[in-house]
Amino acid sequence: MNAERPATPQGTAMPVRSDAQRNAARVLAAARRAVAANGLDVSYHEIAREAGVGVGTVYRRYPERDQLMAVVLSDILTELIDTAHQALDCDDAWDGFSTLFSGLALRTAQNAGLSGSLDQHGGPAVAQQRHELLDLTRRVVERAQVQGRLRRDLTWQDVLRLTGAPAVQGCVLGLELDPANGHHVVLTVLLDGLRTG
Known part of the structure; x- marks a missing residue:
């Protein structure tokens, strides 16, 4: 899944940082593993721990559960x-x-x-x-x-x-x-x- 590209004031898309892309992929992969193991009620904290990122990274990528x-x-x-x-x-x-x-x-x-x-x-x-x-x-x-x-x-x-x-x-x-x-x-x-x- 492609990471979202924030728009510049001129309306052109800025390139997404490679570390942000990696974190997005890690969050999704970790979420799949966590849901597989624990079901759909798995917490963001568990997903963040599985992904090796801070819980804020998960919330920034997916503000709504x-x-x-x-x-x-x-x-x-x-x-x-x-x-x-x-x-x-x-x-x-x-x-x-x-x-x-x-x-x-x-x-x-x-x-x-x-x-x-x-x-x-x-x-x-x-x-x-x-x-x-x-x-x-x-x-x-x-x-x-x-x-x-x-x-x-x-x-x-x-x-x-x-x-x-x-x-x-x-x-x-x-x-x-x-x-x-x-x-x-x-x-x-x-x-x-x-x-x-």
Whole structure:
């Protein structure tokens, strides 16, 4: 994302200092990591600490909290929308479906921010992206079902709900579980169960 360019009295754009550009990139990257780990209620102090900058730097770049959350969520949704388009472009509907399902499942497992209310935190632009992703997901699921590659006894909403399964992690009955390995195992089992034949 480009840093804002302040206008000079003559109305021409002044070049943005390279350290300001670096700080802006660090703040956004840190915000993504912090939201992934802690959800959408993460504080500016946590983001600043993660970025290695003062909290004032975060406030100067994003005076309103909703601005920063919208940028973070839009970044994530843009990646998932791109994955969904790639899935629709696959000749084999199953390959496309498994690509999108895996992307959604792993992103959800790795990002606590996706479990929050995206419309509430992201504003109209994020709400539009969320609806676009949902529509693309429906199309990917239905295409795989039409080609006979995906079970027909599930709705696309059921399939979407299953993408949250690999997010279960931590401790079960006192046994510490390895999240990375757990995501892979659960994802493999889910895909095996969804595929026809």
